[in-house]
Amino acid sequence: xxxxxxxxxxxxxxxxxxxxxxxxxxxxxxxxxxxxxxxxxxxxxxxxxxxxxxxxxxxxxxxxxxxxxxxxxxxxxxxxxxxxxxxxxxxxxxxxxxxxxxxxxxxxxxxxxxxxxxxxxxxxxxxxxxxxxxxxxxxxxxxxxxxxxxxxxxxxxxxxxxxxxxxxxxxxxxxxxxxxxxxxxxxxxxxxxxxxxxxxxxxxxxxxxxxxxxxxxxxxxxxxxxxxxxxxxxxxxxxxxxxxxxxxxxxxxxxxxxxxxxxxxxxxxxxxxxxxxxxxxxxxxxxxxxxxxxxxxxxxxxxxxxxxxxxxxxxxxxxxxxxxxxxxxxxxxxxxxxxxxxxxxxxxxxxxxxxxxxxxxxx
Amino acid sequence: xxxxxxxxxxxxxxxxxxxxxxxxxxxxxxxxxxxxxxxxxxxxxxxxxxxxxxxxxxxxxxxxxxxxxxxxxxxxxxxxxxxxxxxxxxxxxxxxxxxxxxxxxxxxxxxxxxxxxxxxxxxxxxxxxxxxxxxxxxxxxxxxxxxxxxxxxxxxxxxxxxxxxxxxxxxxxxxxxxxxxxxxxxxxxxxxxxxxxxxxxxxxxxxxxxxxxxxxxxxxxxxxxxxxxxxxxxxxxxxxxxxxxxxxxxxxxxxxxxxxxxxxxxxxxxxxxxxx
Numbered sequence: 031x032x033x034x035x036x037x038x039x040x041x042x043x044x045x046x047x048x049x050x051x052x053x054x055x056x057x058x059x060x061x062x063x064x065x066x067x068x069x070x071x072x073x074x075x076x077x078x079x080x081x082x083x084x085x086x087x088x089x090x091x092x093x094x095x096x097x098x099x100x101x102x103x104x105x106x107x108x109x110x111x112x113x114x115x116x117x118x119x120x121x122x123x124x125x126x127x128x129x130x131x132x133x134x135x136x137x138x139x140x141x142x143x144x145x146x147x148x149x150x151x152x153x154x155x156x157x158x159x160x161x162x163x164x165x166x167x168x169x170x171x172x173x174x175x176x177x178x179x180x181x182x183x184x185x186x187x188x189x190x191x192x193x194x195x196x197x198x199x200x201x202x203x204x205x206x207x208x209x210x211x212x213x214x215x216x217x218x219x220x221x222x223x224x225x226x227x228x229x230x231x232x233x234x235x236x237x238x239x240x241x242x243x244x245x246x247x248x249x250x251x252x253x254x255x256x257x258x259x260x261x262x263x264x265x266x267x268x269x270x271x272x273x274x275x276x277x278x279x280x281x282x283x284x285x286x287x288x289x290x291x292x293x294x295x296x297x298x299x300x301x302x303x304x305x306x307x308x309x310x311x312x313x314x315x316x317x318x319x320x321x322x323x324x325x326x327x328x329x330x331x332x333x334x335x336x337x338x339x340x341x342x343x344x345x346x347x348x349x350x351x352x353x354x355x356x357x358x359x360x361x362x363x364x365x366x367x368x369x370x371x372x373x374x375x376x377x378x379x380x381x382x383x384x385x386x387x388x389x390x391x392x393x
Numbered sequence: 394x395x396x397x398x399x400x401x402x403x404x405x406x407x408x409x410x411x412x413x414x415x416x417x418x419x420x421x422x423x424x425x426x427x428x429x430x431x432x433x434x435x436x437x438x439x440x441x442x443x444x445x446x447x448x449x450x451x452x453x454x455x456x457x458x459x460x461x462x463x464x465x466x467x468x469x470x471x472x473x474x475x476x477x478x479x480x481x482x483x484x485x486x487x488x489x490x491x492x493x494x495x496x497x498x499x500x501x502x503x504x505x506x507x508x509x510x511x512x513x514x515x516x517x518x519x520x521x522x523x524x525x526x527x528x529x530x531x532x533x534x535x536x537x538x539x540x541x542x543x544x545x546x547x548x549x550x551x552x553x554x555x556x557x558x559x560x561x562x563x564x565x566x567x568x569x570x571x572x573x574x575x576x577x578x579x580x581x582x583x584x585x586x587x588x589x590x591x592x593x594x595x596x597x598x599x600x601x602x603x604x605x606x607x608x609x610x611x612x613x614x615x616x617x618x619x620x621x622x623x624x625x626x627x628x629x630x631x632x633x634x635x636x637x638x639x640x641x642x643x644x645x646x647x648x649x650x651x652x653x654x655x656x657x658x659x660x661x662x663x664x665x666x667x668x669x
Contacts, residue, residue: 075564078564078568079567080564080567080568099567099572100564100567100568101567101568101569101570101571101572105568106568107564107565107568109561109564109565111559111561113559113561113562113564113565114565115562115565115566115580116584117583117584126565126566126569127568127569127570130569130570130571130575131570131571131572131575132570133569133570176565176569180569180570
């Protein structure tokens, strides 16, 4: 269990963490998602005790950590830079925690444990090599292995899959979550990749400018994003956001007047808003509100097709099965449909402040 | 290849040869001088009957000048100064590379100022102090005063080595369960070994070559080769051949040292080479 309360951290004039609150449950796999510079790594290092917060508290397993040294916190961390000992072999790097005074294992047991972890990560054949002669992907797996070889109260993983090639990353993503050690251990996992966060996280925390914007299960984050930026962070292609106002009777009217959709939102008339629809929630035909436009471009993505449609002055993208989109040409008129429950309504974005979501949950 | 390029290549070679002659001539001169018999010292430069008598005299403790002892003194004092500087300087360099604290930059600058302030500015007060404290003409006194030479060198150069190491390496060691001290000795220090070798050699040479401190702060017991070699110039007749032989003998230790750690020198003197 990890709990951060009101953690502030500045470096000179730059604010890294600005009152960060975070609660990770026992045994939970928690993904921290955010752009670079949002404070993800600082958060991990604060939990590890490598950075001291200017104010705020860090608790691990209910115990205040403010006077506990990093080596006594019992957490293991995988650094984004790997931080492997360059003068030692891959084996010695993996063995390092097991030779330390606090996690020492007899040499034979350590060897068995290291071999097991190395096999799991597919680096069993590389153990004798100096880490200088490993590829980045291999180094990253050694770094992950150094975390997994030892028991820990928490694993702190800083983009541990970022340097693997696409295929291996997908495979390791699946395996990582299934590992016994990871399932049993509280894990705080940092990433900038929303697909990774959705795939791995029991819960996800979205971090921005040193603050947690939203935490929740993947469903909560996906269906009830707190603001436009969270909505934009998840899903490729990105969510469609159409600017407009709420007119009389709770009807959304797009900025150019070409589009009217009833949204029944509890807002004053003439409020400037953004209407959000995810590309996979738009269909060609079927029940729901209808929007008419013309095809701009289509792009085949294997079994499905990404269609970009012009609605008045706006473009929206949608993903439909290939069968539905066959025969669509540029400039063909199309009728798009969306179920009312899949519509998201946001306040208009203002500079430096993304628009909040309005209204009750869509689900 | 064009003739122009070839010509400039030849010219460059010529220039290098000229410089080579210029740089090596004093050494050649010393070798010749050291091989001259005493009665031919002032004869034509290149025609004499060569003899090793000069070396025999210098190493044989004759003429009433204990050159061998000066030589041993130099070794003891230089090695001692470098060793003490390493013991004090490596942790200091590491600390100053990793932590900024109030006055840390001033402290570092003060240390550096020992190097650029002429030794002569402090030598008189030091002389008085050493007389009073009983450090005059002792090993301890010499090792101590040579810290002014070796310590700033070691701290400043090693600081840049440590600064080039990412702190995440030691942080990883902390999370592996090692204390800060163990992280320093097991992770940081082994990675700057080439730097330690290179800077130790440099410091040794600076300490070995120092002239002013032993000149003023020693008289006999702790006197070193740099001052000792000059003793042959005293007396009724300057014995240039003995001074030359003594000087050449005193070149041997730094030279041998440089050759043995040459492997590290190449890596060590190219700063930043320790990055992975």
